[in-house]
Amino acid sequence: MSLPTTLSYTEEHEWLEDRGDVVRVGVTPYAAESLGDIVYVQLPDVGDTVKAGESCGELESTKSVSDLYAPATGEVVAVNEAVADEPGLVNAEPFGAGWLLELRVEQPGTVLTAQQYAELTGTS
Template sequence: MSLPEQLRYTEEHEWIEDRGDLVRIGITPYAAQALGDIVYVQLPEVGERIESGASCGELESTKSVSDLFAPVTGEVVAVNAAAADDPAVIGSDPFGEGWLLEVRAEQTGAVLTAQEYAQFTGGE
């Protein structure tokens, strides 16, 4: 799966999409593949503050449990209930229907371009 150029990526394998006043966050296909079949998702509540670099949720698969790290600091304004109800969508459509949360970001942590992330993961 090719990496959308307009997104930014973290070394913890999250992606960030700038949507004006908000950012949308999800995990990369690399992370989804490493996890395997995702069976449970714990996301922060709407209104909760998250801190860049800190754990803000969990993804549980048939292989393991992995923390979801916040790539930004800010207030959660939306969570993807569809992904929580059917976590398989995170693996099958990580850049589309598998998004996880939207945040009114105050600060963004360290991010990579698509090319930098591909190099980081050995994809290019």
């Protein structure tokens, strides 16, 4: 799957989509494939404050449990309830219906361009 150049990426394999006053966050196909079939998603609550680089949730797969890291410091303004009900959406549509949360950013974290992320992961 090619990486959308309109998104930003983190070294922890999250993507961010600028949506005006908030950013939408999900995990990349690279992360979803590495995890395997995702069977459980634990997300922060709306209203929680998360800090860039710190764990704010978990993704559990048939292989392992992986932390979800906040890509920025800010307030959680929305979570995708659909992935709680159907965690496989993260694998099936990581850039679409498998998004995880939306943040009102107070302080951005370190992000990469699509090209930088592709170089990091050895993908194209």
